[in-house]
Amino acid sequence: MTLTGPIKIKSKAVAQEFLDSFDSFLFDCDGVLWLGSHLLPSIKETLKLLTDLGKKLIFVTNNSTKSRAAYTKKFAGFGIEVSEDQIFTSGYASAVYVRDFLKLQPGKDKVWVFGESGISEELSLMGYESLGGGDPRLDETFDFKTSPFLVNGLDPDVHCVVAGLDTKVNYHRLAVSLQYLQKEDSVHFVGTNVDSTFPQKGFIFPGAGSTIASLACSSGRTPVYCGKPNINMLNTIVSAKNLDKSKCCMVGDRLNTDIRFGVEGSLGGTLLVLTGIETEERALEEDGDHPQPKYYAEKLGDVYELTSS
Ligand SMILES: O=C(O)COP(=O)(O)O
Numbered sequence: 001m002t003l004t005g006p007i008k009i010k011s012k013a014v015a016q017e018f019l020d021s022f023d024s025f026l027f028d029c030d031g032v033l034w035l036g037s038h039l040l041p042s043i044k045e046t047l048k049l050l051t052d053l054g055k056k057l058i059f060v061t062n063n064s065t066k067s068r069a070a071y072t073k074k075f076a077g078f079g080i081e082v083s084e085d086q087i088f089t090s091g092y093a094s095a096v097y098v099r100d101f102l103k104l105q106p107g108k109d110k111v112w113v114f115g116e117s118g119i120s121e122e123l124s125l126m127g128y129e130s131l132g133g134g135d136p137r138l139d140e141t142f143d144f145k146t147s148p149f150l151v152n153g154l155d156p157d158v159h160c161v162v163a164g165l166d167t168k169v170n171y172h173r174l175a176v177s178l179q180y181l182q183k184e185d186s187v188h189f190v191g192t193n194v195d196s197t198f199p200q201k202g203f204i205f206p207g208a209g210s211t212i213a214s215l216a217c218s219s220g221r222t223p224v225y226c227g228k229p230n231i232n233m234l235n236t237i238v239s240a241k242n243l244d245k246s247k248c249c250m251v252g253d254r255l256n257t258d259i260r261f262g263v264e265g266s267l268g269g270t271l272l273v274l275t276g277i278e279t280e281e282r283a284l285e286e287d288g289d290h291p292q293p294k295y296y297a298e299k300l301g302d303v304y305e306l307t308s309s
């Protein structure tokens with residue numbers, strides 16, 4: 001009989017075999033490294049162990065609320081030194097899509113953002129002016145007769161709506177975004193990521209996918225999602241970091257984004273950790289609508305704890 005199901009990392013031997021199998025690790029962030037401002041156990045030690053072993057570390061998050069620059073500060077706040085070029089976010093992947101696939105013209109074409117500064121900052125670095133986003137005027141109660149975004153008409157230079165996680169979601173933001181999305185012939189619709197939920201310490205909250213679905217519903221349109229598991233995001237990372245895919249492992253807490261990204265992207269392996277969205281039962285499910293991980297573990301820190309004991 002051959003064993004084909006996911007292998008649980010729960011002994012020193014398996015943890016060691018896992019470490020030896022890869023030379024690069026792609027880490028999801030929310031639910032793997034941290035839950036909000038709470039760093040998960042033994043994460044610092046695990047990342048240091050991998051760095052000391054000469055492994056390449058790359059961070060790939062679907063969380064578009066922060067830019068890559070802001071993420072380096074979040075890591076630094078935990079005492080972890082990570083450079084901006086090790087970080088890839090769904091906000092950055094969406095900006096790359098706007099530039100390389102939609103080929104919008106910097107300095108001329110504008111983007112309407114439904115989301116936080118992690119999207120507008122990445123667009124701005126590429127020379128795109130964005131509207132909407134965290135503009136405080138969108139915090140005002142919506143009235144179509146007085147909304148400054150509607151009274152003088154829509155901006156004709158907007159050719160794309162990029163929608164992502166927005167913890168200040170309200171009717172004003174949804175209503176104006178919909179006006180742009182109704183210009184189907186001239187305005188593209190990009191979604192940062194499909195995640196239906198978002199893990200925090202002790203809670204599961206709505207994710208970007210849930211609010212983007214609201215815009216998709218009202219507009220009758222389907223966005224192009226740029227974050228994991230989109231293969232274009234993986235190709236951008238593989239070429240930027242010069243990776244050998246067969247020696248890469250994707251580490252994540254969600255099956256339909258992280259593990260799918262690793263499996264459909266033909267990476268050497270995947271590790272599902274149970275500190276975020278998924279359960280052991282889901283990890284072992286064979287008939288689910290998602291791929292199975294190669295390895296799974298209660299937490300990422302087990303890799304360090306098991307090999308250093
Ligand atoms: O913000 C999200 O929806 C998920 O972020 P993650 O990819 O780091 O888990």
Ligand SMILES: [Mg+2]
Nearest residue numbers: 028030031253
């Ligand atoms: Mg996650």
